[in-house]
Amino acid sequence: NRKPKIVILGAGYGGIMTASRLQKSGAYQDAEITLVNKHNYHYQTTWLHEPAAGTLHHDRTRMRIDSVIDTNKIHFVKESVVEIKKDEKKVILSNGELEYDYLVVGLGSEPETFGIPGVEEHAFSIRSVNSVRLIREHIEYMFASYNNSEEKHDDALTFIVAGAGFTGIEFVGELSERVPELCEEYDIPREKVKIYSVEAAPTALPGFDEELVTYAMNLLESRGVEFLISTPIQEVKADGVILNDGSEIKSRTIVWTTGVRGNSILDKSGFETMRGRIKVEKDLRAPGHDDIFVIGDCALIINEEINRPYPPTAQIAIQQAYTCANNLKALLAGKEKLEEFKPAIKGTVASLGGKEAIGLVGDKKLFGASASAMKKVIDNKYLYQLGGMPLVLKKGKFNIF
Ligand code: FAD
Ligand code: NAD
Incomplete structure (x- = not known):
C-alpha cells in the first residue's frame, strides 16, 4: 500500500507555488511529493531585467528553496531534468532518475530565436540568475575597458536590445537609468553611449494600449534611448547586428528579447507542441496523458474571446499552480471530476x-x-x-x- 508519487519539475512560479499549495493543504500525508530544480534557489523571473542592468543585486531576486518549502514534507532534489519518459512514467535527471505516478511540468521557457543566425552564439538573454549576472558584468566591463585602449572603440558603448516587447522595454528602462551612473563611475561622457531598442513591428509593445506605449517611448527617448521601429534584426554577429535593409550596427552587447518558447525538454520528450508549449486540456493535463499536468510557460492556453493563446505570464503560472494543486488533491482523494482552469487577468x-x-x-x-x-x-x-x-x-x- 505505497503512497502515490508526485514529481514537480521546476521551482519557478508554477512549480514552487504548486509545491507550496500541496504542503499547506497537507497533501504530503497522502503522497510522496518531490520537487526537482536545477538550482537550490527559487528566482523571480519577472525581476530579472533589474539585476541584468545592475540596478538591483541578483540576491534580491532569489531565495533558497528550503527557506520557503519545508523539505521534510516535500522532498527537494537539486538536479537538471534531461528528459521525460512518459511511457515509462519516469524522469531522467543529469544524475539519476525519478519515477512518478503524477507529474507536474513547470520548466519555464527559453528564448525564441526564430532561427536567426548568430543569436545563440553572440547574443545575451534574460532568463536566469546566471544569465543576467553575466550581462551586468559584461556591461560594466565594456565601460571599464573603454578608456584603456588608445583607439576608442565606440562599439563597446553601443548597447542593442532586440525586441521591444515587455522584457525588452523593461530592460531598456533599467539600462537607461544605470548608464548615467556608469558614465560617472568610468569617466565617460554620456553622449558617447548609445542604447538602441530594435523592434520588428510598427510600434514598441505591439498590441498594448497606444497612449501608454507613447508615454513609455517618450520617457525612454528623453533618457537617450533610440528606437528603431519596423526593423527586424536579420543576423547577429560577434561585432554587431544586421538589419532588414542590410545595414549594420556595430556593437559588442546584444541582448535578445524577442519572445519565448516552451522548454525544449518537451520537444525532446516527444510531446506535441506549438512554439515548444503543450496545448493543455481545461484541467491543465497534457492531452492523452492523464498523469501529467503542464503549467506556466510550458503550457499553452487559448483566450476564447479572441481565439488566440494567452501570452505566457507569471500571473497565469501562479493561478495555474492553485488549480493544479487542487486537481492533484482531488486525484489523491479518488475523485474523477477535476477543476477547470480559468485565468483571472x-x-x-x-x-x-x-x-x-x-x-x-x-x-x-x-x-x-x-x-x-x-x-x-x-x-x-x-x-x-x-x-x-x-x-x-x-x-x-x-x-x-
Ligand atoms: P519560471 O518562473 O521561469 O521557472 C522555471 C524554473 O524551472 C526555473 O526555476 C528554472 O531554474 C527551472 N528549470 C528550467 N530548466 C530546468 C531543468 N532542465 N531542470 C531543472 N530545473 C529547470 N509575467 C508577469 O505576469 N508579470 C510581469 O511583470 C512579468 N515580467 C517579466 C519580466 C521579465 C524580465 C521576464 C523575462 C519575464 C516576465 N514575465 C512577467 C513573464 C514570467 O516571468 C513568466 O511567464 C514566468 O516566469 C513563467 O513561470 P514558470 O513557472 O513557467 O517558469
Ligand atoms: P514578446 O513576444 O512580448 O515581445 C517580443 C518582441 O520582439 C515583439 O514585439 C516582436 O515584434 C519583437 N521581435 C520579434 N522578432 C524580432 C526581430 N527579429 N527583430 C526585432 N524585433 C523582433 O516577448 P517578451 O518581451 O520576451 O515577453 C515574454 C513574455 O513575458 C510575454 O508573454 C510577456 O507578456 C511576458 N512579460 C510580461 C511583463 C509584464 O507584464 N510587465 C514583462 C516582461 C515579460
Missing part, C-alpha cells in the same frame, strides 16, 4: 526604470509613480502568497514613494 504593469512605469489594470490606465507603486504591490503580493509576511519583509520592495 488582473492587468499588466511594466516598469520603466527608477520610479517610472505604465500599467493597465482592468480598464484603468496608470502612468509614472502610481504605476510604479502598483508594480511593487504586485511583486510583494506574490511574496506574501509564497512565504507570508516574513518573506515580504525579507525580500519585498518598499521604496514606493
Whole structure:
C-alpha cells in the first residue's frame, strides 16, 4: 500500500507555488511529493531585467528553496531534468532518475530565436540568475575597458536590445537609468553611449494600449534611448547586428528579447507542441496523458474571446499552480471530476526604470509613480502568497514613494 508519487519539475512560479499549495493543504500525508530544480534557489523571473542592468543585486531576486518549502514534507532534489519518459512514467535527471505516478511540468521557457543566425552564439538573454549576472558584468566591463585602449572603440558603448516587447522595454528602462551612473563611475561622457531598442513591428509593445506605449517611448527617448521601429534584426554577429535593409550596427552587447518558447525538454520528450508549449486540456493535463499536468510557460492556453493563446505570464503560472494543486488533491482523494482552469487577468504593469512605469489594470490606465507603486504591490503580493509576511519583509520592495 505505497503512497502515490508526485514529481514537480521546476521551482519557478508554477512549480514552487504548486509545491507550496500541496504542503499547506497537507497533501504530503497522502503522497510522496518531490520537487526537482536545477538550482537550490527559487528566482523571480519577472525581476530579472533589474539585476541584468545592475540596478538591483541578483540576491534580491532569489531565495533558497528550503527557506520557503519545508523539505521534510516535500522532498527537494537539486538536479537538471534531461528528459521525460512518459511511457515509462519516469524522469531522467543529469544524475539519476525519478519515477512518478503524477507529474507536474513547470520548466519555464527559453528564448525564441526564430532561427536567426548568430543569436545563440553572440547574443545575451534574460532568463536566469546566471544569465543576467553575466550581462551586468559584461556591461560594466565594456565601460571599464573603454578608456584603456588608445583607439576608442565606440562599439563597446553601443548597447542593442532586440525586441521591444515587455522584457525588452523593461530592460531598456533599467539600462537607461544605470548608464548615467556608469558614465560617472568610468569617466565617460554620456553622449558617447548609445542604447538602441530594435523592434520588428510598427510600434514598441505591439498590441498594448497606444497612449501608454507613447508615454513609455517618450520617457525612454528623453533618457537617450533610440528606437528603431519596423526593423527586424536579420543576423547577429560577434561585432554587431544586421538589419532588414542590410545595414549594420556595430556593437559588442546584444541582448535578445524577442519572445519565448516552451522548454525544449518537451520537444525532446516527444510531446506535441506549438512554439515548444503543450496545448493543455481545461484541467491543465497534457492531452492523452492523464498523469501529467503542464503549467506556466510550458503550457499553452487559448483566450476564447479572441481565439488566440494567452501570452505566457507569471500571473497565469501562479493561478495555474492553485488549480493544479487542487486537481492533484482531488486525484489523491479518488475523485474523477477535476477543476477547470480559468485565468483571472488582473492587468499588466511594466516598469520603466527608477520610479517610472505604465500599467493597465482592468480598464484603468496608470502612468509614472502610481504605476510604479502598483508594480511593487504586485511583486510583494506574490511574496506574501509564497512565504507570508516574513518573506515580504525579507525580500519585498518598499521604496514606493
Ligand atoms: P519560471 O518562473 O521561469 O521557472 C522555471 C524554473 O524551472 C526555473 O526555476 C528554472 O531554474 C527551472 N528549470 C528550467 N530548466 C530546468 C531543468 N532542465 N531542470 C531543472 N530545473 C529547470 N509575467 C508577469 O505576469 N508579470 C510581469 O511583470 C512579468 N515580467 C517579466 C519580466 C521579465 C524580465 C521576464 C523575462 C519575464 C516576465 N514575465 C512577467 C513573464 C514570467 O516571468 C513568466 O511567464 C514566468 O516566469 C513563467 O513561470 P514558470 O513557472 O513557467 O517558469
Ligand atoms: P514578446 O513576444 O512580448 O515581445 C517580443 C518582441 O520582439 C515583439 O514585439 C516582436 O515584434 C519583437 N521581435 C520579434 N522578432 C524580432 C526581430 N527579429 N527583430 C526585432 N524585433 C523582433 O516577448 P517578451 O518581451 O520576451 O515577453 C515574454 C513574455 O513575458 C510575454 O508573454 C510577456 O507578456 C511576458 N512579460 C510580461 C511583463 C509584464 O507584464 N510587465 C514583462 C516582461 C515579460
